[in-house]
Amino acid sequence: MIQTILDALSYGGLYGLAALGIGLVFGVMRLVNFAHGELIAIGAYLLIVTIDLGLPISISIAVTGTAILALLMEFSVFKRLRVAEPSVLLIASFGVSVFLQRLYEVIFGALPLSGQIAPWMTGVIEFGDTTITRGSLVTIGLALVLLGGMWFFIEKTTLGLQIRAASSDFQTARLLGVRSNRVIGAAFVFSGVLAAAVAFVLVTQRGSVDPLFGVNITILALVGTVIGGLGSLQGAALGGFAVGTTISLLNSFLGNYRIYTYTWLFILVIIVLLVRPGGLISNKAVKERV
Amino acid sequence: MTQILEAVSIVKSFGAIRVLEDVSVTVNKGEIVGLLGPNGAGKTTLVNIIAGYESQNSGTVSMDSRSLDGLTPEARTHAGLARTFQSGRLFPELSVAENIVLGGIGVGESTKKANRRALDAIELLGLGDVTSEPAGGLSHGLSRLVGLARALTADPDYLIMDEPAAGLNDHETPVLLTALESIRVESGCGMLLIEHNVGLVADACTRVFVLASGEMLFEGTPHDALIDEGVLTAYLGDATMGLHGGRA
Numbered sequence: 001m002i003q004t005i006l007d008a009l010s011y012g013g014l015y016g017l018a019a020l021g022i023g024l025v026f027g028v029m030r031l032v033n034f035a036h037g038e039l040i041a042i043g044a045y046l047l048i049v050t051i052d053l054g055l056p057i058s059i060s061i062a063v064t065g066t067a068i069l070a071l072l073m074e075f076s077v078f079k080r081l082r083v084a085e086p087s088v089l090l091i092a093s094f095g096v097s098v099f100l101q102r103l104y105e106v107i108f109g110a111l112p113l114s115g116q117i118a119p120w121m122t123g124v125i126e127f128g129d130t131t132i133t134r135g136s137l138v139t140i141g142l143a144l145v146l147l148g149g150m151w152f153f154i155e156k157t158t159l160g161l162q163i164r165a166a167s168s169d170f171q172t173a174r175l176l177g178v179r180s181n182r183v184i185g186a187a188f189v190f191s192g193v194l195a196a197a198v199a200f201v202l203v204t205q206r207g208s209v210d211p212l213f214g215v216n217i218t219i220l221a222l223v224g225t226v227i228g229g230l231g232s233l234q235g236a237a238l239g240g241f242a243v244g245t246t247i248s249l250l251n252s253f254l255g256n257y258r259i260y261t262y263t264w265l266f267i268l269v270i271i272v273l274l275v276r277p278g279g280l281i282s283n284k285a286v287k288e289r290v
Numbered sequence: 291m292t293q294i295l296e297a298v299s300i301v302k303s304f305g306a307i308r309v310l311e312d313v314s315v316t317v318n319k320g321e322i323v324g325l326l327g328p329n330g331a332g333k334t335t336l337v338n339i340i341a342g343y344e345s346q347n348s349g350t351v352s353m354d355s356r357s358l359d360g361l362t363p364e365a366r367t368h369a370g371l372a373r374t375f376q377s378g379r380l381f382p383e384l385s386v387a388e389n390i391v392l393g394g395i396g397v398g399e400s401t402k403k404a405n406r407r408a409l410d411a412i413e414l415l416g417l418g419d420v421t422s423e424p425a426g427g428l429s430h431g432l433s434r435l436v437g438l439a440r441a442l443t444a445d446p447d448y449l450i451m452d453e454p455a456a457g458l459n460d461h462e463t464p465v466l467l468t469a470l471e472s473i474r475v476e477s478g479c480g481m482l483l484i485e486h487n488v489g490l491v492a493d494a495c496t497r498v499f500v501l502a503s504g505e506m507l508f509e510g511t512p513h514d515a516l517i518d519e520g521v522l523t524a525y526l527g528d529a530t531m532g533l534h535g536g537r538a
Binding site for chain 1: 363364367368379381382383384388391392393395396397398401440444
């Protein structure tokens, strides 16, 4: 039972990190960035190909590389589409996603690339009759530290205040003189850092990475951001946490019928959205003539 | 250098509809100028052009001899031109204090300086009791005062206020009037006040412009405006209305 709860919390934390990464960019740009999955994938690739340099260096390279790729996406594609409709941004992010998947295929191959990142995370800790996987504890700890760090940054720093303002009403934030490119760039960088953290947890669990590595969690994290309330950063983290926790609990309770996990998940998602169409924490952006 | 905000010979059309016809407005530093006119007179279009939200078909906008034409609204904000909006246009999830501080941070001030200015503006406008409340829960009138406080935190050279007194109660309107006079004296900020509250305009402004159907009907003192037959007919619609007739 304890392991079930810890698994649920660790899944929740992992999906919360992924959803917050997506929510940060959506908040300031109204961009549903499907290419977030490819940020997670590059983080995993970098971890595996540099692990021989030692875990701390490998993690540093993965975090830096993922953040740089996130910024490159912004500068090379999305910055040029500032005045475009959200649907255009959405299709552009699809394009970036598919392009990067093919690029990874060319560079790293289409087959999974294997590597042991942190084998100690797969072990168990015994408390009397109860065994707990180290991976669950590390994931929960990592999620707490990163979500806490992001909360501090967003709530207590000047740049965080500007990001919150831009997430609430981007046009008004710009009219006040807030440097939009700086705020958007910061959102992409932090989105990349969170993607690298997700990559670390996922690649230690799976032991391999392929070009489609980040697609599944990105789609489910997007569901989390919608449930949480599009445009709300707290909502994104909460929605992602809810989705991850629900998946883990359904997997556990359904046992041999776990193939129906996603069926039940999406039934619950539809019910939540029918009850609260704006998500758990809705963002009522003010629109009026100027 | 002449310290003046000027919109000269502004012409604006939306398709075939001419909404501003050769309209000029000036605001000197340290002066409060009123812009009056009935609904649909073109007031909001004119201030949108001055603040850079819309572009004019012809005419020029300049501030302290520097042309603002072609500059984005945010560039004009950084240059020292701030504005408030009809309903505050606040960030509803942020607290009142955070909304106000953003006015300074937006124009690049340090957090310390922005905080200090925000505290001054909060005190000036009597907002001390609501600083920690979410801005989304404020009344209409308080939202406008917070919007004004946010604009003041940017320490502008010129400030355009779009109906700041709408929604204010009998206690809040005198506070606003005192605050405007205090801002004028202490910061030397030039202010363009768009307002339907004729009494407030008469008390606060040294000059008024009256727009009607996109044309400038009158320029002069508030007193002269309110006894001008053309203004009373076009704007008030009732020539017998008194000088301090309140809301029109």
